[in-house]
Amino acid sequence: MTSEYGEPGKFGYPSLLGNSFTLKFEDSKRRVHRFNCGTESLVELVSAVKLRLGLEGDRDTIQLSYEDDEGDRVLLAIDTDLIGVVNHAKLAGWKVVRLYFDSSNTTKEATRPTSNLSLDQRSGSLSITTGVMASVVALTDIGVMVYLKRANV
Known part of the structure; x- marks a missing residue:
């Protein structure tokens, strides 16, 4: 995890895309996907993940979660959850937030x-x-x- 987080209070990358943040996840084939995404819409984030997984036409929803600073997996259920984790990540100086997903079609x-x-x-x-x-x-x-x-x- 140390490679994903910078020193607290220092930002690793300047925000060139406004309200976006760098996120990454590992798919079922153990490939890591890293991308920038808007930080205010969970629907937009789920769509971006589904696009990278090749599930954009699939009606099944995927559940996204992240690992917080205490090591717990926290579910992203609504937009404010996403906003909260990104704000926390920025304040903590994290360069990226690692996501985990759960879908019946993908794992x-x-x-x-x-x-x-x-x-x-x-x-x-x-x-x-x-x-x-x-x-x-x-x-x-x-x-x-x-x-x-x-x-x-």
């Missing part, structure tokens, strides 16, 4: 939890369906027994 790690979740959802649907069917059978049995008792058969 094997993301595929595993997604498939487990859908399997759990299917299992949940199956158990609900089984429960409803068992209830219907039980109510039908009770109805038949009540009918037979009243009919004295």
Whole structure:
């Protein structure tokens, strides 16, 4: 990480592009992408990442996160999250912010939890369906027994 960050209070690169900042991420083929992007729109950033991954026509969304100064991975969920991390990076003198992404189409790690979740959802649907069917059978049995008792058969 030391190569990504400069000394606190000193900026590594002058900002020639106004409200933009240097960001980078590593794709599933372990290629590092480094680019400048606007710092006020998370949608613009996600589009730039998807473009570099070749997913620009893909409707699946990707979730971006970054590693903060305490070593935690922090999700970028709204525009103010992006603005906050870039402002912090500038104040800390970082040259670049390293991004991490999670998408079912781009990483094997993301595929595993997604498939487990859908399997759990299917299992949940199956158990609900089984429960409803068992209830219907039980109510039908009770109805038949009540009918037979009243009919004295």
